[in-house]
Every structure is written in structure tokens, then in C-alpha cells.
Amino acid sequence: MAKVLYITANPKQEHESFSLSVGRAFVNAYKQHHPEDEIVELHLYDIDVPYIDADVFSGWGKLQQGQAFDQLNKDEQQKVARINELCEQFMEADKYVFVTPMWNFSFPPKLKAYIDTFCIAGKTFKYTEEGPVGLLKGKKALHIQARGGIYSEGPAKELEFGDRYLRAVLAFVGITDVQTIAVEGMNAFPNEAESIKQQAIERAKEAAKQF
DSSP: OOEEEEEEOOOSOGGGOHHHHHHHHHHHHHHHHOTTSEEEEEEGGGSOOOOOOHHHHHHHHHHHTTOOGGGSOHHHHHHHHHHHHHHHHHHHOSEEEEEEEOBTTBOOHHHHHHHHHHOOBTTTEEEETTEEEESOTTOEEEEEEEESSOOSSSGGGGGOOHHHHHHHHHHHTTOOEEEEEEEEOTTTSGGGHHHHHHHHHHHHHHHHHHO
């Protein structure tokens, strides 16, 4: 049995979102083809995802200096413990599905905050004399990304940073088996938006069989 983390970074309702609609189609198909697997849903706009701030740095610094966890103040304890909880959950999973819209050529800030909770030295990667080494090898990921324009080809391709950044971070922690389903062109071709979504849903259903 595999554990799948289904991670969304979109404040919209599912029926209002191209990415979330395609993501739900993937989940439903995945459950059908892999009923023995566990799917844990993390909707980042609905849960506590701490930003790395002064409290976090202060808490980490105190722990590195040998202070006990209960010597941290309340805010430090809460944020450090939550980051550790999210990191451990990420490490325990076998597969990951990220669902995001493209915002200003990247993804929503909640996903960056979440990435910061699992990209932790000594847990998901380590430093060596030869450079950093990812510790989460053998896992796989899928990114479902909605883009209003066309960014998979042409001059705009160089402006797509969300999928490329996510792939770079995942590779950094050892996850190199990454697929992408791009739902794109809905704003550029509004008359074709429903067709674009349906085609992406079919691709998602097909991807779910082998994921």
C-alpha cells in the first residue's frame, strides 16, 4: 500500500477552478485503479502552514544551541512543531500530487511556504563534500497546473517558473520522477475553455492508472 499526498494551493472552490477540477478527476480515477492506497488531502489554504519567520529562526537557533523544546516561547514552539509535523508527513509519503494555478508566472505563495516546511537539511537532503544530496529517492510526483495562456511552447515558455521551480525543488530532495499535466489556454481562447478542461481531465484519468 502506498501513501499519496494530494496537495492543493488554490483558495477557490473546486467547481470554480480548472486545476482543482482536473485534480479531483485524477483523485477519483486513482482511487478506482489503486483502491489499496491511502490518499491524504492537504488543502494549503485551509490548514496552518507557518512561514519561516523570526520566531522559527529563533526557535531553531535555540534548539541548535542545546536548549530543550519546552524552553522555547509559545510562538516558537507552535511554529517549529508544525513545520516538523508537515516535514515528517511529507517524508512518510510515497507519491505526491501538487495542484496549482499559475499566478504571475509562478504558483500561489502558500505552496512556497509549504515547500519551505519540507526542504530541510538533515531530513530531506544533506550536505556532503560533493554537494547536496536528496534523501527522498524512489518517490514520484505529479504537478497539475492551470495556465490562462499558452506557456508550453513559444516565447512565453521562458516565463513559466512555477512548474520548473517545483521540479527543481523536488529533484533537490531526490524526487526526479515528476510528471506535469498543464491545463492551459483558457483565457487566451475562452470559447475553448470547457474543451481544454475536458481534455485535461481525460489526461488526468489516464495518468492515474499508472501513477
